[in-house]
Amino acid sequence: MINYAIKSGGNDFHGSVxxxxxxxxxxxxxxxxxxxxxxxxxxxxxxxxxxxxxxxRKNKTFFFGTWEGGRKVDLPLxxxxxxxxxxxxxxxxxxxxxxxxxxxxxxRPVYDGEIFDPTTTREVNGQLVRDPFLYxxxxxxxxxxxxxxxxxxxxxxxxxxxxxxxxNNQFSTSGIPRSSLWTxxxxxxxxxxxxxxxxxxxxxxxxxxxxxxxxxPLDNPxxxxxxxxxxxxxxxxxxxWTISPxxxxxxxxxxxxxxxxxxxxxxxxxxxGQLGLQGVSKTHFPHISFDSGNGVSLRSLGxxxxxxxxxxxxxxxxxFTWIHGKHTFQMGGEYWQYYNHARFxxxxxxxxxxxxxxxxxxxxxxxxxxxxxxLVGAVDVASRDxxxxxxxxxxxDISFFFQDSIKSTPKLTINAGIRWDIPRPRHERFNLTAxxxxxxxxxxxxxxxxxxxxxxxxxxxxxxxxxxRQVAPNFGIAYAWxxxxxxxxxxxxxxxxxxxxxxxxxxxxxxxGLISSVNVSRSDAPNGFDPALYWxxxxxPFRGQLPIKDPTLQNNNNIAYTLPDSLRxxxxxxxxxxVQRELPFQNSLEVNYVxxxxxxxxxxxxxxxxxxxQFLYNMTNPRYLALGDALxxxxxxxxxxxxxxxxxxxxxxxxxRPYPQxxxxxxxxxxxxxxxxxxxQVQARRRPTKGSVGFIASYTFSKTFTNSENSQGYNSYNxxxxxxxxxxxxxxxxxxxxHDLKITTIWEVPVGKDRRFLNHGGxxxxxxxGWTVTAIQRYRSGNPxxxxxxxxxxxxxxxxxGGWRPDRVPGVDVYQKSSGYDLANGTTWINRNxxxxxPTSPGGIPLRPGNTPRVLDFYGPWQPSETIGLxxxxxIREGKTFEFRAEFRNAFNRTQRAxxxxxxxxxxxxxxxxxxxxxxxxxxxxxSF
Numbered sequence: 001m002i003n004y005a006i007k008s009g010g011n012d013f014h015g016s017v018x019x020x021x022x023x024x025x026x027x028x029x030x031x032x033x034x035x036x037x038x039x040x041x042x043x044x045x046x047x048x049x050x051x052x053x054x055x056x057r058k059n060k061t062f063f064f065g066t067w068e069g070g071r072k073v074d075l076p077l078x079x080x081x082x083x084x085x086x087x088x089x090x091x092x093x094x095x096x097x098x099x100x101x102x103x104x105x106x107x108r109p110v111y112d113g114e115i116f117d118p119t120t121t122r123e124v125n126g127q128l129v130r131d132p133f134l135y136x137x138x139x140x141x142x143x144x145x146x147x148x149x150x151x152x153x154x155x156x157x158x159x160x161x162x163x164x165x166x167x168n169n170q171f172s173t174s175g176i177p178r179s180s181l182w183t184x185x186x187x188x189x190x191x192x193x194x195x196x197x198x199x200x201x202x203x204x205x206x207x208x209x210x211x212x213x214x215x216x217p218l219d220n221p222x223x224x225x226x227x228x229x230x231x232x233x234x235x236x237x238x239x240x241w242t243i244s245p246x247x248x249x250x251x252x253x254x255x256x257x258x259x260x261x262x263x264x265x266x267x268x269x270x271x272x273g274q275l276g277l278q279g280v281s282k283t284h285f286p287h288i289s290f291d292s293g294n295g296v297s298l299r300s301l302g303x304x305x306x307x308x309x310x311x312x313x314x315x316x317x318x319x320f321t322w323i324h325g326k327h328t329f330q331m332g333g334e335y336w337q338y339y340n341h342a343r344f345x346x347x348x349x350x351x352x353x354x355x356x357x358x359x360x361x362x363x364x365x366x367x368x369x370x371x372x373x374x375l376v377g378a379v380d381v382a383s384r385d386x387x388x389x390x391x392x393x394x395x396x397d398i399s400f401f402f403q404d405s406i407k408s409t410p411k412l413t414i415n416a417g418i419r420w421d422i423p424r425p426r427h428e429r430f431n432l433t434a435x436x437x438x439x440x441x442x443x444x445x446x447x448x449x450x451x452x453x454x455x456x457x458x459x460x461x462x463x464x465x466x467x468x469r470q471v472a473p474n475f476g477i478a479y480a481w482x483x484x485x486x487x488x489x490x491x492x493x494x495x496x497x498x499x500x501x502x503x504x505x506x507x508x509x510x511x512x513g514l515i516s517s518v519n520v521s522r523s524d525a526p527n528g529f530d531p532a533l534y535w536x537x538x539x540x541p542f543r544g545q546l547p548i549k550d551p552t553l554q555n556n557n558n559i560a561y562t563l564p565d566s567l568r569x570x571x572x573x574x575x576x577x578x579v580q581r582e583l584p585f586q587n588s589l590e591v592n593y594v595x596x597x598x599x600x601x602x603x604x605x606x607x608x609x610x611x612x613x614q615f616l617y618n619m620t621n622p623r624y625l626a627l628g629d630a631l632x633x634x635x636x637x638x639x640x641x642x643x644x645x646x647x648x649x650x651x652x653x654x655x656x657r658p659y660p661q662x663x664x665x666x667x668x669x670x671x672x673x674x675x676x677x678x679x680x681q682v683q684a685r686r687r688p689t690k691g692s693v694g695f696i697a698s699y700t701f702s703k704t705f706t707n708s709e710n711s712q713g714y715n716s717y718n719x720x721x722x723x724x725x726x727x728x729x730x731x732x733x734x735x736x737x738x739h740d741l742k743i744t745t746i747w748e749v750p751v752g753k754d755r756r757f758l759n760h761g762g763x764x765x766x767x768x769x770g771w772t773v774t775a776i777q778r779y780r781s782g783n784p785x786x787x788x789x790x791x792x793x794x795x796x797x798x799x800x801x802g803g804w805r806p807d808r809v810p811g812v813d814v815y816q817k818s819s820g821y822d823l824a825n826g827t828t829w830i831n832r833n834x835x836x837x838x839p840t841s842p843g844g845i846p847l848r849p850g851n852t853p854r855v856l857d858f859y860g861p862w863q864p865s866e867t868i869g870l871x872x873x874x875x876i877r878e879g880k881t882f883e884f885r886a887e888f889r890n891a892f893n894r895t896q897r898a899x900x901x902x903x904x905x906x907x908x909x910x911x912x913x914x915x916x917x918x919x920x921x922x923x924x925x926x927x928s929f
Contacts (some may be wrong), residue, residue, distance in 0.1 A: 030918035091142035148377030179209030278538030307344030388546025444552030528632035566669025601673030628841030673708025791905025826911030
C-alpha cells in the first residue's frame with residue numbers, strides 16, 4: 001500500500017524548475033554491443049518541469065500547481081533471439097539432417113531432422129506416411145515453387161541473422177524503448193474558518209509509449225511492439241470539519257477516468273493486403289508464432305493490438321475521529337462505483353501458429369520443422385476476432401470500518417479494528433451479459449449440461465451472487481520495555497478487491513453474441529498431422545450474425561464462466577512480531593519475523609484471458625494419458641470409448657473432456673490456490689549527522705511456497721495438473737528470493753564552509769565544499785528457475801499450453817556453473833543430465849506428468865543493483881538555490897548474466913547466452929525560489 005499527500009500552497013510564492021537527463025553519450029558500451037561489434041546502444045532521456053505555489057487570497061485561499069514533461073528513447077540489446085537462417089529462407093534444411101532413425105512403412109530411410117511434404121499424406125497398410133521434400137536431387141530442400149506467396153512476402157520482412165547459427169543469432173530489444181509524458185497537477189485549498197477547510201485537486205496526464213520486443217528498427221512490421229496512449233484524469237474534493245478539539249470529520253469525494261488507446265505500430269496500413277492474406281481485416285499485421293519442438297525456437301512475429309479501454313470510478317468516503325481518554329476512535333464508510341468499457345479491433349487480422357507436425361513423418365520423433373511448415377503455408381492453428389456491439393461493465397462496493405487505538409499505559413499501546421466490505425455483483429449496463437452455465441441443457445449437444453445463456457432472458461443481470469461475509473479484523477500491540485527497547489506484534493486479515501483489473505478486461509468477458517472469433521486448429525483436420533488450413537486459401541468466414549442469441553453459439557469454441565460465488569474473495573492473513581533497539585552513536589537495530597498466508601487464491605487466468613491456464617477448467621483428466629496416440633484418433637474409431645452424447649464428432653481427447661462441446665472455458669473466480677510466506681527481516685539504521693555517514697541496511701531471509709503465484713492468478717506458469725493434483729503444483733514461488741540485502745548510504749563530505757575541513761567560503765567552497773555522496777545498493781538471489789520440455793506435445797490434454805515438465809533425475813546436481821560469460825557458445829549453468837523427458841507415445845504424447853517441481857529451488861545468476869550519487873546545493877542569494885545531482889547507475893559497470901535456457905528440448909538448455917548491464921549516468925538540476 002502507498003499513502004501520499006498532495007502538497008498545498010501558502011502565503012508566500014515559491015517555485016522550482018528542474019531538468020534530468022541521461023544519455024548514451026556518457027554511458028558505457030556494454031558487453032553485448034562489444035561482443036556483436038555493434039555501436040553503443042542508443043539512450044536519451046529527459047525529464048523537465050516546474051512547480052509554483054502561493055496565495056490567491058492571503059490567509060484564506062492557496063494554490064499549488066505543477067507541469068512535468070519527459071521523453072525517452074532507450075534501445076538496449078536486451079538479449080539474444082532466433083530468426084530463420086538464410087538457408088532456411090531459401091528452403092534448404094539439409095543442414096538439419098542427422099543419423100537414420102528408422103524406416104517408414106514403404107521401407108524408405110527416415111533421418112533425424114528430415115522434413116516431409118504434408119500434401120502427400122496418405123495411409124499405407126493402416127499407417128500414415130508422407131514423402132520427403134526433395135529438390136534437384138537434394139534431400140531436405142523445398143522447391144521454391146512450393147513456397148506460399150504469403151510466406152515469401154513475410155520472410156522478406158524478417159530481419160536477417162547476425163550469425164548463421166540456428167539459435168540465438170540476433171540481438172533484440174525489449175521493454176519500453178520509446179516514451180513521452182506530460183502531466184498537469186493543480187490544487188486549491190480554502191479556509192472558511194477555524195472549523196472548516198476545503199480542498200480540491202485535479203490531474204490530467206498524457207503518456208505515450210511503445211512496449212513490447214523486437215529487433216531495431218522498431219517499426220518493422222514483424223516486431224511485437226505496440227503503442228499505448230494513456231490519458232488519466234483525476235479529481236478530488238475534501239472537507240475537514242473540526243467539530244471540537246477532540247472530534248474531527250473528514251469527508252472526501254473522488255472521480256477517476258482513465259483512457260488507454262492501444263495499437264500496433266503499423267496499424268491501418270493494410271498489411272494483410274500487402275501480404276496477400278484473405279479473409280481477415282486490414283487493421284494490422286497478422287500474428288505468427290512457431291512451435292519450439294526439435295530444439296528450434298524462432299521468435300514470433302507481428303502484433304495484433306488495436307482498440308481503447310475506458311474505465312473509471314466514483315468514490316465517496318466519510319471518516320470520523322474522536323479522541324476520548326485513552327482511546328482514539330476512527331469510524332466511517334466508503335462507497336465505490338467502477339465502470340469499464342472497451343472498444344476493440346484487436347486480432348481481426350488473424351493469428352497463425354506453425355508447428356513441426358505438419359512437416360513431420362507420422363510416428364517419427366525428431367522430424368519436421370515449424371519454419372518448413374511456414375514456407376509451404378501449412379497452418380497448425382489460426383484465429384481471428386470478430387466484433388459487434390461492445391459492452392460496458394460496472395461494479396459497486398460498500399464498506400464500513402471501525403478502529404480503536406488505546407494508550408493503555410505509558411508503555412503499552414493497543415490497536416484493534418474491523419472492516420466489513422459488501423461487494424455487489426457485476427453487471428452490464430444494457431444487460432447484454434452472456435456466458436457459460438454448467439447446468440443449462442445444450443440443444444447443440446443433444447441436451448447435455450453446459451450451454452451459453454443470456455441473462456436478460458433469465459430475468460437476471462449478473463452471474464455473481466451477493467456476498468456479505470467479507471469481514472476483516474486487525475490487531476496490533478506495541479510495548480516499550482524501556483526507553484530504548486520496543487516490542488511489537490500484529491495480525492491482520494485482508495481481502496482482495498472485488499473490482500476487476502479494468503485495464504486489461506480482467507474478468508470482463510461475459511459478452512458472447514456481441515464479440516466472437518473464428519478458430520481453426522489441427523483437431524479440425526481428418527487426422528492429427530494434416531494442417532488446419534493452407535493460408536493461401538484465407539481464413540474461413542464468420543458464420544454467425546452479431547448480435548445473436550443462440551445457446552449453441554460457442555459450441556466447439558471458447559466460452560467464459562463466472563462462478564456464482566466469485567465475489568467471495570481471496571484473502572491474506574498477515575502476522576509479525578519483532579523488537580526495535582536504540583544503540584549508541586545514533587544507531588538502531590530492528591529484528592522482525594513476518595509471515596503471510598494466502599487462502600482461496602486464483603489459480604490461473606480470468607475468463608477473458610486464455611493465457612497460461614487457458615484449458616484448465618475443461619481439461620481432460622491426466623489418467624487418460626495412458627491412451628497415448630489414441631487421444632488424437634477420431635472417436636468413431638474407438639467404439640469401446642462411449643461418446644459423451646450421440647451426435648458428438650471429434651477426437652478421443654475432446655470426447656473425454658468434462659464439457660466436450662467446448663474448447664477453452666476461461667474461469668473467473670476459480671479460487672483454489674494457497675500460499676505461505678515466512679521471513680526474518682533485520683534492519684540496522686544510523687541517523688546521519690553533520691559530516692558523518694548515515695545508512696539503512698536491511699536484510700531479508702525468506703521463502704514463499706504457493707500453487708498460485710499471486711492474488712490475480714497471473715504468471716501461474718508451468719502448471720500441468722492443477723485441478724486433479726494440486727499438491728504436485730505446490731512449489732516455491734517464482735518471486736521467492738531467499739536472500740535480499742539493501743543498503744542505502746548518505747555522507748556529507750566534510751569539506752567546505754561549516755564543515756570539518758577547509759571551513760571557509762570563496763572559490764574553494766564553491767568547487768569542493770558542500771557535496772553529499774549517496775549510494776543505493778541491492779544484492780538479491782537470482783530468479784527461481786522453471787524447467788519445461790517443449791519437445792513433448794502438451795496439447796494432448798489441453799493442460800498447460802506452454803510446455804510439459806520433465807522428470808528430475810535423482811542424485812544428479814542441478815547446478816553446473818561456469819564462471820564468466822561466453823556470448824558466442826553460451827555459459828553453462830544447469831546440468832542437462834539432471835533432467836530427462838517423460839515417456840511418450842510414438843506420436844509424442846506424454847504418458848504421465850513429469851515430477852520436476854513447477855518452480856525449482858534453484859536459481860539463476862544473482863542480479864546486483866548499485867547506484868552512486870553526488871549532490872550539491874548552491875545558494876544564489878537568499879531564498880534562491882540551485883541543486884545539482886549526478887547519479888551513476890551500475891556504478892561499477894558490472895556485467896549481469898541473464899537466466900539460462902530452461903527448455904529441455906532446446907540445444908542450448910542450461911546455457912546462458914544473454915548478458916546485460918552497462919553504466920549509465922543521470923545529470924539533473926533544479927532551481928528553487
